[in-house]
Amino acid sequence: MTAPWWQSAVIYQIYPRSFQDGNGDGMGDLGGIGQRLDYLAGLGIDAIWISPIYPSPMVDFGYDVSDYCDIDPRFGTLADFDALLAQAHARGIKVLLDFVPNHSSDRHPWFVESRASRKNPKRDWYLWRDAAADGGPPNNWVSDFGGSAWEWDEATGQYYYHAFLTQQPDLNWRNPAVQAAMFDVMRFWFDRGVDGFRIDVLWHLIKAESFPDNPPNAAYHPALGEMHRVLQLHSTDQPEVHAIAAEMRAIADSYGATGRGDRLLIGEIYLPVDRLMHYYGRERPEMHLPFNFQLIDAVWEARALAALISTYEAALPPGGWPNWVLGNHDRPRVATRLGQAQARVAAMLLLTLRGTAILYYGDELGLSDVPIPLEQERDPRGLREPGLRLGRDPVRTPMPWDGSVHAGFSTAQPWLPLNADWPTRNVARMMQEPASILRLYHRLLAIRRAHPALAIGDFALLEADGDVLAYERREGAQRLIIALNLGGHPQRLALPRDTTDCRLLLSTLAAAPLIESDGLLLRPDEGVILAA
The missing domain is CATH 2.60.40.1180 (Golgi alpha-mannosidase II)
Structure with a gap:
C-alpha cells in the first residue's frame, strides 16, 4: 500500500475571521477563503485546517459552539461550505475542520435543557455538582482562562464545570448519550466530504470521576496566569479518554474510498512527550497525529534541538508518524520568537524534518505578533487577566494581501488591526521579491514535493x-x-x-x-x- 496522503502533507491552518473577507463586513468568511484557494494551491500546500466556523455567540470566537452541524451566518451557509469543499477538492486541497467536543456554548440547546431543572433528561449531559460544605465550589480546579472552573447556577442550586469560560460548559463524556451525539456530529461532516478534524483539547474530555482537588503547582508564578496555580492532574488526561479517542479513530477509518480510511484526525494535546505518545493508541489506534508542539517552546539552540528531535523520534510507537508545527492561533508567532533571520531557518527546519508539517497562515510572510491597544483587545483570554497581556489577538490579525486599502483583506475596517508593515509585508509585494520569505516558502514546498526523501524518507x-x-x-x-x-x-x-x-x-x-x-x-x- 502507498503511504496515506497526510504523511507527506503540509497542512495550512486558516483562522477564518482573519484570512479574507468576502462580503465586506471587516471579518473573514468562507467566501473569502474560496477567493484565495488559487494562492494556496500555488503555495503548494496539501490541506487546509479551518478554525471553528459553527454557529456561536462568539464569546470565544467560535470555540463556544451552539450548533455543531451548521455554519455561523457570519461565515456563510452550509451551501457555501459545500461549495468551498468542492472548490478545494478540485484543486487537490483537502479540508479539515476544527472539532470542539470538550465543551459547548451555554446557549447550545443541550445546555439550555440541562440547566432547566435537575430532572431534565439532559441534566447529565454536563458536569453538575453540589457546593462544598462551606457553600463554595466543589473543588479547587481552575479555569484555563483564570478563576474557578465552577459556576454557580442559582435556579437549580448547583455548580457546573467549565474548563474555559463560564459560557463554555464542559460536556459529560462519561454519558453514552453524549458520546453518541458527538460521534454523530463527526459522521455528519464526514458524510459531507470533510477530510478530517483537528480535535480541540482532546486530553480534557474526561475528568476524574470523584472530582478530587488538583495538587498545587510548586513552580507557580502569577505572571504565568492563574490556570497554572494548580497541576491539572485530575481534570485532564484521564485513562478513560483513550477509549473515546479510539472510537473517534474507528469512525474516521470507516470512511474513505481506499477502503482502509483516508480521513485524518489530529489531536490537540499539550502533554510531555511520554504521555503524548499514548494518544497514538496502545490497545487500539487513536489519533493519526497527536499534535507535537515542541518547536513552539523549544530553546533555539542547535544541541537542544538535536536532543529534542532525537527524543521525539525515539519515543514514537511502532507505526506512529511524526508531526511538527511552529505556531498556531494560541501561541506567539515564530518571527516574534526568533526574529526574521531565524524565521527563515525555522521554515527550512519545519519543511525538512520527517513528518507531517503544519503551517500557520501568515508565517509564510514572516508576520510578527501585532501589538493590540488595550481598547481594541477582543480575546477573552486577555480580558480576563488584563494586566498579564495573555490575549491571543496579536497572532490572529488579518492577512495582508496587497498594497490597497486595508491590505486587500476587506473593503471595510478589519476586525483587528493589520500589521504595521503591511504596505511592504504583503503577498503581492513579496511575490515580486525573489529573496522574500514568501518566495523561500514556495521553493521549500516545491523541493519537498519533488523529493520524497524530505516527506517520507x-x-x-x-x-x-x-x-x-x-x-x-x-x-x-x-x-x-x-x-x-x-x-x-x-x-x-x-x-x-x-x-x-x-x-x-x-x-x-x-x-x-x-x-x-x-x-x-x-x-x-x-x-x-x-x-x-
Whole structure:
C-alpha cells in the first residue's frame, strides 16, 4: 500500500475571521477563503485546517459552539461550505475542520435543557455538582482562562464545570448519550466530504470521576496566569479518554474510498512527550497525529534541538508518524520568537524534518505578533487577566494581501488591526521579491514535493559543532543533507566522508554558500539543502 496522503502533507491552518473577507463586513468568511484557494494551491500546500466556523455567540470566537452541524451566518451557509469543499477538492486541497467536543456554548440547546431543572433528561449531559460544605465550589480546579472552573447556577442550586469560560460548559463524556451525539456530529461532516478534524483539547474530555482537588503547582508564578496555580492532574488526561479517542479513530477509518480510511484526525494535546505518545493508541489506534508542539517552546539552540528531535523520534510507537508545527492561533508567532533571520531557518527546519508539517497562515510572510491597544483587545483570554497581556489577538490579525486599502483583506475596517508593515509585508509585494520569505516558502514546498526523501524518507542526525544543526534524509537512492546555522556567526560543517559530490538545492540566503570537498561554510542565519 502507498503511504496515506497526510504523511507527506503540509497542512495550512486558516483562522477564518482573519484570512479574507468576502462580503465586506471587516471579518473573514468562507467566501473569502474560496477567493484565495488559487494562492494556496500555488503555495503548494496539501490541506487546509479551518478554525471553528459553527454557529456561536462568539464569546470565544467560535470555540463556544451552539450548533455543531451548521455554519455561523457570519461565515456563510452550509451551501457555501459545500461549495468551498468542492472548490478545494478540485484543486487537490483537502479540508479539515476544527472539532470542539470538550465543551459547548451555554446557549447550545443541550445546555439550555440541562440547566432547566435537575430532572431534565439532559441534566447529565454536563458536569453538575453540589457546593462544598462551606457553600463554595466543589473543588479547587481552575479555569484555563483564570478563576474557578465552577459556576454557580442559582435556579437549580448547583455548580457546573467549565474548563474555559463560564459560557463554555464542559460536556459529560462519561454519558453514552453524549458520546453518541458527538460521534454523530463527526459522521455528519464526514458524510459531507470533510477530510478530517483537528480535535480541540482532546486530553480534557474526561475528568476524574470523584472530582478530587488538583495538587498545587510548586513552580507557580502569577505572571504565568492563574490556570497554572494548580497541576491539572485530575481534570485532564484521564485513562478513560483513550477509549473515546479510539472510537473517534474507528469512525474516521470507516470512511474513505481506499477502503482502509483516508480521513485524518489530529489531536490537540499539550502533554510531555511520554504521555503524548499514548494518544497514538496502545490497545487500539487513536489519533493519526497527536499534535507535537515542541518547536513552539523549544530553546533555539542547535544541541537542544538535536536532543529534542532525537527524543521525539525515539519515543514514537511502532507505526506512529511524526508531526511538527511552529505556531498556531494560541501561541506567539515564530518571527516574534526568533526574529526574521531565524524565521527563515525555522521554515527550512519545519519543511525538512520527517513528518507531517503544519503551517500557520501568515508565517509564510514572516508576520510578527501585532501589538493590540488595550481598547481594541477582543480575546477573552486577555480580558480576563488584563494586566498579564495573555490575549491571543496579536497572532490572529488579518492577512495582508496587497498594497490597497486595508491590505486587500476587506473593503471595510478589519476586525483587528493589520500589521504595521503591511504596505511592504504583503503577498503581492513579496511575490515580486525573489529573496522574500514568501518566495523561500514556495521553493521549500516545491523541493519537498519533488523529493520524497524530505516527506517520507529516513531521518538521521549528523555530527555538527557550534550553532549548526545538521541531518540527512534518505529515500531509496535519494540522499539529502540539511544544515542549519542557528547563530549569528559563520560556521563550518564537516560533510560525511562518503559524500563525494554535493549539489546545492536551496539556501535560505540569496547567494550560494561555499561547498568544499569535505565541508560546508555556512553564513550567519543560513540554512541549506544539499543533494548528496
